Amino acid sequence: MSKFKKYLDDLIEHKGTEMELIEKGIVNLTDVPNILTLRQLTRITLSHNKLSVLPAGIADLVNLEILTLFNNHLQELPITMSSLPKLRILNLGVNRLSSLPRGFGAFPVLEVLDLTYNNLDEKSLPANFFCLETLRGLFLSDNDFQGLPPEIGKLKNLQILVLRENDLISLPKEIGNLTRLRELHIQGNRLTVLPPELGNLDLVGTKQVFKGENNPWVPPIADQFQIGASHVFDYIRSDTYKYLYGRHVAAGSPPPPITNDKSKKISRKV
Structure with a gap:
């Protein structure tokens, strides 16, 4: 008999819409009997478990709005996942993802996507990733991005973009199209x-x-950061900076070396 049977029986009896199974040692969703038949669920929290895969049947949970899979062992995701019609918040932080499935950008109403602390880079993103036009928050910190595709500019509703602790050597000019952006975190890059x-x-x-x-900012930008963010923006809007930027790009200098050793990240474990 499953150790979760009583919990599930109570959930069904009371027509509960929220399931929370945190730190229960769950390795596979089959450990939780009939979970994929509970179509009334709007929120599932399975943080701090040991899930390495998700079944394609996760797409059957058609009323799911919030799915939290923070701190598991996920190495891949089912292609079907992006067909969840009501999913608004998806937290996949602290897993072992090195790629996202084909068609991942097809979520119809996704607003918040957290992929913090995985093994993703710009080659990990499927072709339609930047079709997530409903996205308001995108969290990509502690991954392996060295660049961002220019298609980032398509995420017109994005308000929060977190790219902290990657290996970014440049930002595309299209980031300037994100006119609703109110938070940008780019600390700890190159x-x-x-x-x-x-x-x-x-x-x-x-x-x-x-x-x-x-x-490792060029000295003029580093000097402005010493004074404050408003001075950075005043400077990069100036003709002086646009001239300097053009010369810098034309020079084609090699990028700064990687100084952050990520080989011991727990996301690297197999």
């Missing part, structure tokens, strides 16, 4: 310059967040 188009964004003020420390 960035030396910022595209002038970033100056199109409103990221300075009491309700905005712009973080860029721990990057």
Whole structure:
């Protein structure tokens, strides 16, 4: 008899819509009998377990709005997942993902996607990833991105973009198209310059967040960071900076070396 039988019986009896099984040692969803038949569920929290795969049948949970799989052992995701019609929040932080399945960008109403602390890079993203036009928050920190595709500019509703602790050596100019962005976190990368188009964004003020420390900035930008974020934006909007940026790009200097050893990340374990 499953150790979760009583919990599930109570859930069914009371027509519960939220399931929370945190730190229960769950290795496979078959450990939780009939979970994929509980179509009334709107929220599932399975954080701090040992899940390595998800069944394709996860797509049968058609009323699911919030799915939290934080801190598991997931190495891949089913292609069917993106057909969940009501999913708004998906937390896949602290797993072992090195790629996302084909068609992953097809979620119809996804608003928050957390992929923090995995093994993803720009080659991990399927072709339609940037079709997630409903996305408001995208969390990609502690991965292996060295660049971002220019298609990032398609995420017109994005308000929060977190890219902290990657290996980014540049940002595409299309980031300047994200006019609703109110938080940008790019700390701990290999960035030396910022595209002038970033100056199109409103990221300075009491309700905005712009973080860029721990990057090997060229001295003029580093000097502005010493004074404050507003000075960085004033500077990158200037003709002086646009000239410097153009010369920097034309020079084609090699990127700064990788200084952050990620080989011992728990996401690297198999």
